[in-house]
Amino acid sequence: MATDFSRRTLMQAAAALPLLGMASQIAFGAEGEVIARIETDLKNLDPANRVGSIEDNILQATTQTLARFKPNSLEWEPDAAKTISQVSETEIDFELNPGQMFSDGYGELTADDVKFSLERFLPDAQGNKPAYADDWGALDYVEVTGKYTGKIILKNPAPALWVIGICDSSGTILSKKATTELGGKISTKVVGSGPYVLKEWKPNEHVILEANPDYKGNAPAQLKRIILKPISEWQTALLAFQAKEVTFTEVEPTAVTEVEQDPNSAVIKIDGIDYEWIGVNVEKAPLDDSKVRQAIRYGIDVDAIIAGAWSGTVSRAKTLLAPQLLGHWADAPVYQYDPEKAKALLAEAGVSDLKVTLTCLNDARTQAEAQIVQANLAEAGVTVTINALDGGAYWGMGEGDKSKDLELTIIPYSSKFDPSFQTQWFVSSQVGVWNWQRWKNAEFDKLHSEAASITDEDERARKYVRMQQLLDESASCIWITHGVHNFAHAKSVTPALLPNGVNWQLRYFKSA
Amino acid sequence: MPAIVQFIVQRLAAALLTLVGAILLLFVIIQFVPGDLASILLGPRATPELRAQFAERMGLDRSIPEQIFLFFRRAVSGDLGTDVVTGRDILSIILDVLPNTLQLAGAGLLISLAFGIALGCIAALKPGSLIDTVLGVASVAFITTPAFVVAIFLLLIFSLKLHWLPVTGAGAPGDPLDRLSHLILPATALSIGWIGYLARLVRASLLEVLSEQHVRMMRAYGVPEGRIVRHFALRLALVPMVAVMGIGVGDMISNAVFVEIIFARPGIGTLIYNAILNRNFPIVQAGILFTVLTYVTCNLLVDVINALLDPRIARSLNKPA
Numbered sequence: 150m151a152t153d154f155s156r157r158t159l160m161q162a163a164a165a166l167p168l169l170g171m172a173s174q175i176a177f178g179a180e181g182e183v184i185a186r187i188e189t190d191l192k193n194l195d196p197a198n199r200v201g202s203i204e205d206n207i208l209q210a211t212t213q214t215l216a217r218f219k220p221n222s223l224e225w226e227p228d229a230a231k232t233i234s235q236v237s238e239t240e241i242d243f244e245l246n247p248g249q250m251f252s253d254g255y256g257e258l259t260a261d262d263v264k265f266s267l268e269r270f271l272p273d274a275q276g277n278k279p280a281y282a283d284d285w286g287a288l289d290y291v292e293v294t295g296k297y298t299g300k301i302i303l304k305n306p307a308p309a310l311w312v313i314g315i316c317d318s319s320g321t322i323l324s325k326k327a328t329t330e331l332g333g334k335i336s337t338k339v340v341g342s343g344p345y346v347l348k349e350w351k352p353n354e355h356v357i358l359e360a361n362p363d364y365k366g367n368a369p370a371q372l373k374r375i376i377l378k379p380i381s382e383w384q385t386a387l388l389a390f391q392a393k394e395v396t397f398t399e400v401e402p403t404a405v406t407e408v409e410q411d412p413n414s415a416v417i418k419i420d421g422i423d424y425e426w427i428g429v430n431v432e433k434a435p436l437d438d439s440k441v442r443q444a445i446r447y448g449i450d451v452d453a454i455i456a457g458a459w460s461g462t463v464s465r466a467k468t469l470l471a472p473q474l475l476g477h478w479a480d481a482p483v484y485q486y487d488p489e490k491a492k493a494l495l496a497e498a499g500v501s502d503l504k505v506t507l508t509c510l511n512d513a514r515t516q517a518e519a520q521i522v523q524a525n526l527a528e529a530g531v532t533v534t535i536n537a538l539d540g541g542a543y544w545g546m547g548e549g550d551k552s553k554d555l556e557l558t559i560i561p562y563s564s565k566f567d568p569s570f571q572t573q574w575f576v577s578s579q580v581g582v583w584n585w586q587r588w589k590n591a592e593f594d595k596l597h598s599e600a601a602s603i604t605d606e607d608e609r610a611r612k613y614v615r616m617q618q619l620l621d622e623s624a625s626c627i628w629i630t631h632g633v634h635n636f637a638h639a640k641s642v643t644p645a646l647l648p649n650g651v652n653w654q655l656r657y658f659k660s661a
Numbered sequence: 662m663p664a665i666v667q668f669i670v671q672r673l674a675a676a677l678l679t680l681v682g683a684i685l686l687l688f689v690i691i692q693f694v695p696g697d698l699a700s701i702l703l704g705p706r707a708t709p710e711l712r713a714q715f716a717e718r719m720g721l722d723r724s725i726p727e728q729i730f731l732f733f734r735r736a737v738s739g740d741l742g743t744d745v746v747t748g749r750d751i752l753s754i755i756l757d758v759l760p761n762t763l764q765l766a767g768a769g770l771l772i773s774l775a776f777g778i779a780l781g782c783i784a785a786l787k788p789g790s791l792i793d794t795v796l797g798v799a800s801v802a803f804i805t806t807p808a809f810v811v812a813i814f815l816l817l818i819f820s821l822k823l824h825w826l827p828v829t830g831a832g833a834p835g836d837p838l839d840r841l842s843h844l845i846l847p848a849t850a851l852s853i854g855w856i857g858y859l860a861r862l863v864r865a866s867l868l869e870v871l872s873e874q875h876v877r878m879m880r881a882y883g884v885p886e887g888r889i890v891r892h893f894a895l896r897l898a899l900v901p902m903v904a905v906m907g908i909g910v911g912d913m914i915s916n917a918v919f920v921e922i923i924f925a926r927p928g929i930g931t932l933i934y935n936a937i938l939n940r941n942f943p944i945v946q947a948g949i950l951f952t953v954l955t956y957v958t959c960n961l962l963v964d965v966i967n968a969l970l971d972p973r974i975a976r977s978l979n980k981p982a
Contacts, residue, residue, distance in 0.1 A: 189935070190935075191747075192702065192746045192747060193746055193747060193748075200702045200703065200746070201702075276710075277710065277714070278708075278710070278711075280703050280706050280707075280711060281706065283706070333743075333748040334748060335748075336746075336747055336748040337747055337748055337749060351757075352747075352749075352754065352757060352758075352927070353757075353758060353927035353928075353931060353932065354830060354831065354927045355830075378829065378830065378925070379925065380829055380925035381922060381925065381931075381935070382922055382923060382925065384813070385816075385828065385829060385922075385923055385924065385925050386925075388816050388817075388820065388821055388828050389828040389829045389925070391821055392820045392821055392824065392827070392828045394827060394828050394829055395829075538695075539696075539938065540696070540701055540938055541694065541695065541696030541697075541701055541937075541938060541939070541940045542694075542695040542696045543696070544696060544700040544701050544704060545695045545696035545697060545700055547700050547704075547707065548697065548700060548707075548709075548712060562704075563704075
């Protein structure tokens with residue numbers, strides 16, 4: 150059979166292009182549906198071995214915890230629990246709401262499921278621990294006192310437990326029966342009792358959450374469906390948003406103005422609680438001299454880094470803990486760029502013609518930061534060689550004492566809401582692992598240990614401030630920023646986000 | 662044994678050697694790549710114990726010869742292991758995304774052939790004319806512009822300005838129209854360089870054929886020029902293109918990585934890319950195995966087609982050097 154591709158046929162085919170596009174667009178933006186962009190695909194949905202915030206966000210929508218955060222807030226309220234209270238520093242009592250059902254026919258949620266779910270975080274008989282074991286490091290055991298009642302018994306007071314353990318994904322209540330039956334498949338399937346169910350996960354294409362028709366809790370799903378689409382490139386995500394293919398996405402700070410020009414779109418800005426800093430290896434000569442470290446601190450123009458690499462979209466950090474966190478050191482000194490003072494300090498230390506290597510990640514922004522540091526320090530007579538690494542090689546420095554050869558390093562860390570999560574990486578035992586400054590201080594270690602197990606908030610705050618003062622005295626960390634999160638969303642959608650900007654409260658997303 | 666059969670057997674052996682060689686090389690390279698999966702995925706939560714657990718589950722605690730032996734033994738039986746992160750069967754992960762990449766490369770190839778041949782013919786029929794010059798400049802521009810740059814421009818024009826075609830994904834399964842609409846821009850971005858390359862190749866080849874004795878003879882007998890080109894000259898002119906397309910398939914598959922990332926399109930390119938970033942080596946090995954397999958199969962087919970089109974190629978094997 151001969152096919153005649155005439156010019157008319159070609160013209161007809163070209164004219165059909167817009168129709169194809171329209172056909173694909175009709176599929177999006179359905180009522181009661183949100184399409185959110187996620188930066189990477191799901192990896193592991195086991196709460197004890199989850200990988201990142203994407204899993205967190207899905208678990209929080211599809212499962213229940215004893216208590217949950219309120220929308221856009223760190224205040225909590227009971228979720229699966231009818232009542233939950235701290236009766237002593239080492240005991241938390243709870244009573245569950247009856248009739249809360251697991252999906253896939255796995256029955257009612259009981260105190261046995263709570264015990265099973267929380268005790269999964271304890272080391273097994275061989276001493277193997279799951280990735281998130283530390284979140285429940287204070288847990289001794291869970292005592293079941295009735296079908297719906299129980300006690301969480303702690304080994305020591307743990308003030309961080311509420312925000313890191315109970316209300317977070319580490320507090321996810323799984324069906325004991327389903328988890329046992331599923332075995333390893335727990336990493337790809339969720340059997341929960343939350344307002345949404347995980348309807349479909351098509352790897353690298355989408356994750357579909359649908360309203361759970363059997364949900365019996367007091368915060369039902371506000372939408373029929375939430376579709377999560379993995380889009381790794383920020384620019385593609387922005388284009389997809391502008392083309393109305395996604396209704397919610399995080400965008401680069403530099404894209405905010407562009408998004409705001411669309412009358413149907415809005416931007417939510419959340420100041421971050423993460424921390425990026427330049428770590429100085431205090432063991433490596435001549436950086437082992439405090440004067441040299443101070444010289445480097447004066448020789449780096451953090452404001453220029455913010456203006457140049459971040460386009461002025463973030464505020465400058467002056468200490469480890471962000472202003473939103475307990476223990477933030479409000480009076481921390483801000484070191485202004487002073488190359489002359491840097492030169493004088495180097496001369497005092499008897500150091501000339503200093504050459505250092507600055508190790509950093511190889512993304513565009515971090516490399517821009519490194520180049521600014523290089524130019525700044527050149528003014529103070531310090532020659533900087535930039536060593537930009539991909540994530541694999543960079544994070545591999547946390548293995549086998551590889552960090553001993555680092556000199557200056559730009560380090561970005563993410564945070565949790567309790568200050569102990571941030572300070573833990575600066576203790577002496579982390580040297581050779583994640584303490585790349587290799588700074589050891591007995592007082593800091595003692596304060597970290599004490600602050601993690603006292604419940605008096607004022608006392609805790611004082612200890613964290615003192616720890617930051619010690620870090621400042623060491624001149625081993627040059628703080629850059631706590632970051633910022635900007636979210637573009639269609640005005641037809643009202644998102645809900647925890648104040649860190651990382652945890653999306655999908656269960657509270659609703660149509661505007 | 663007939664020359665053509667001998668030729669196919671030899672090419673099959675060469676394809677197998679290429680496949681094994683590529684995998685061996687990959688295993689060696691992996692040993693020099695710093696970083697590990699646990700540290701990347703878990704960051705500061707990656708304790709030495711967890712790292713050791715991950716390494717053990719990925720088989721990286723064994724010696725290299727042992728790893729290679731186990732990989733090939735499993736691969737032969739269709740078992741590529743289990744992904745330690747998701748707990749999913751690696752073969753099913755690959756087979757989930759492979760069709761998307763094959764569709765993309767196939768569509769890219771078709772677009773390249775259609776436009777490359779057409780533009781090459783137009784240029785060859787009007788040598789030295791303005792249109793020949795314009796096509797020459799355009800072809801070089803196509804060849805030298807990277808696929809990802811073309812991809813971004815296509816997105817800006819056809820998705821953002823005109824809203825004709827979608828930005829991301831591969832389309833809904835079971836909806837051919839939707840899948841086609843998701844294929845057009847990535848396939849065009851992928852093919853643009855090859856359109857330019859093929860246009861130049863076809864032009865040069867066609868001009869050579871058109872100046873040959875038998876074509877001049879046909880003209881002298883009054884055979885219309887259009888008929889000469891369509892029925893005689895073009896067929897001969899396309900022979901060198903077949904050989905080039907073997908390389909073209911490999912180029913399409915490797916360029917698919919960038920295009921898939923930009924269009925957030927699931928495919929083997931993005932799978933391997935993300936696995937490399939995460940140091941998830943079993944996925945990298947399996948992905949490379951399938952990529953190389955596709956490449957050597959296409960090359961094998963091209964060699965065979967070439968041998969069938971020109972029996973001198975197969976016969977040359979039996980001649981002493």
